[in-house]
Amino acid sequence: MQLNVNDRPQKVAPSDPEMPLLWVLREQLNLTGTKYGCGAGICGACTVHVDGAPLRSCVTPAAALAGRRITTIEGLAAASPKHGVALQQAWIEHQVPQCGYCQSGMLMAAAGLLAATPQPTDEQIDAAITNLCRCGTYPRVKAAIKRAAGMTA
């Protein structure tokens, strides 16, 4: 089947109808920036965008996404030159990542939030960013989101 990933048509071959998008991205398209953390849609490390909205790719079959516009962390800057790029800059400015494993998912969730709510309150950030971070970077994630929102206001 064909998937539109980071603005390019890609030929993929899910091994079965249930094969999650996560594994198609990682193994067939070599897009390893999207991560496996739990396989149950809980941790958010697998977050991508489908038509601009965040989606947890570990629990979404690739087969269900024909014809949809998929964006991964590798394509965030190109797909979201305003919010995505501002977030990545703010992430560096605030030195957000520690081990960094959850951060692709965090950034995708954050970009989805800013696209829908360009000037989020703390409560809106809390509600939208439910991704898990074992290193405890949450306070800096929040600060960087607010910084990016400020940069793009």
Add this chain to the structure above:
Amino acid sequence: MRPTATFSVPRRRLLLGSLFAAGAWTIGLDPRPALAQPKPPQIVDPSVPGFGIWLRFEGPGLTLLTNVTEMGQGTPSLLAAIAAEELGLPLERIKVEQAPIEPRFDNPFTDSYLTYGSIGFRIAYATLAPVCAAARDMLQRAAATRWSVDAADCTLREGQVTHVASGRQLPISALLAEAAALRPPEKPSPKPHEQWTVLGQHRQRTDIPAKTDGRMAYGIDERQPGLLHAAVLHGPGFGAKLAALDERPAKAIKGVRKIVRLPGAVAVVADSWWTALQATRKLKPRWTPGPHATLGSDKHAAELRAAVQAGQGDAFPKRIDARLDEAAVTTALAAASTSSLEQLYEFPFLAHAPLEPLNATVRVDKEGAEIWLSTQSQSDTRAAVAKALGLATERVQLHSRPCGGGFGRRLEFDCAVEAALIAKAVPGQPVKTIWSREVDMRAGFYRPASAVRLRLALGADGLPTALRADMAGARIEDYSGVAGEPENDMPDFASSMAWLGQSYSLPAFHLAFTKVDRGVPLAYWRSVGASQNTYCLETMIDRAARSRGADPLAYRRRLLAGEGPRQRRALALLDALAARAGWGQPLPAGHHRGIALYEGNRAVSGHVVELAVTEPGRFKLVKIWAGIDAGWVGNPDAVQAQLMGGTVFGLAAALYGEINFTHGEVREGNFDAYRLPTMAELPPIDLLVVGNGERPAGVGEEGVPTIAPAIANALFAATSQPVARLPLTRAGWRT
């Protein structure tokens, strides 16, 4: 189950645990004469010309080799600053590279290539600063010879060597050949800490940009030509053995290449990990139960309680601290019978749960093997894999990747060994074994469960005269693949931690340990024994304070009154933290504060917590203040990050972290049952970082031990009821 830590490797090094024990630190002097000090290794050999193995000057730049694992703490980035400080080289010209995994690049203090225990910056500084200082000395001497001047008048700055008086200068690169022919100085002198201009500043970490755009590659991201993927099933409970297996349901799935049977595991090797995972779900192996197949958490907890109540544990030897004196403690407790306090504490097993689940990519062929993985223990893992494959260590090449979280779990090589045995069944092809989150969480190597019966005798002045801790649990050193040979007279290392390293006035201790081992593999979990013992000590101190009508801060100040530098340093951090938190200021109705302090790894750290009790059994965190005195601070921003991260890590354990057993099997499998806090659950966290020590201190673990007792002390202030069990949900408290 799957191979546990049976692949022990020869020990030449200092016992890993001894680097933690009782707050002692083998680099530098411990003030208590009872503790034997091993001789620090020689870092720079004055008999060998040249700059040594850790520095590689290339043109105008410098490449540093490091054996420190990057797992989120940013230590490798910090090393460039050490070189910049000592050699006057601009930071942009310095690169840091992972050193080859060869014995000559082992950590000289542990005789191995591994990263743990907040040692990264401390050991890196202790090794790299003298090496760079030696190189500086040699460059000065080379310039001095060239110009016929005094070496002391030649300074290194901006990549140049300059003779200040005459203005002559040369780039470092022009002097390298002559300098490299010289012998290093007998006593290299790193720049005094007060003169730092590069270290001690905030600098952006070099690994962070790649962590914002998907480029950073962890072990799980490894790509190799012809890569196959493996998922595994482990037996129910530890020590279970595979008895029977019908492979057909898995073999029928398209893309499945091979089923591999191991003593305690079944692996499916396939074209994709999803296929392999689906195939494991179709298999219904029969297992012979292991020796602890009946393990249940309730019964286990009862055994631990009974052991500490019996009080028949093995005593810790007096040689580790002169204050260990069972007779004096028994006398003091008897004398203080009406004013001694007693509390039984209980702690569960805890999983590390790094967000990158354990995995390893291995290729085995006739000549040897190659392994790619995220690991904290490069040399031990390589040796264990070699041994498992029946190969000489030199035949195994190990490629180390940055870790998606370590926390001590990635010191263990259980997954690596299993992955090697799986790859051995498919020779010539690289196989990436990924443990699913469920397999990872149930694979053991936990922070031990324990019980502690704590007794504190109080004198007429209300201050403690004696402390007795009877502890029970299993020993990490009986399971961890990286533990050294235990010393014969040490009942257990983790249990000795955090009691004796505090600067509180406490004249006499009796520490005893009873081994209660039900076969659960154990590992070093961020802050190790402090995660339990600091909880006991700090909550008991609050009980002691309350029993005398004293404020917990004031009581601790009395415990730290004294002229010793360690007491003054601990008191300074305590006071700074308390002042920042507004300790003593009026609180809104229903709000309460708790405080806790910790000293370890040459750091002092603590928390103040403000919370509101909203209804019986329910509280809301209002604000957290975290503080650390990190000695010499290499990068204040990175220290803040570790303080914040340690706080959240400890908070998870405080609030709801627990691993439970039913019929020998771990109940929790994913983050639904083994909860981690989300952003929404955190109150504001204030971070205080100061640097008032004589040398660099550890920071990676030091944010962890005090958050749980600070919360418990706030709840105690609210209700007068001690909180003696973690997680708090087990003690009847929810957020």
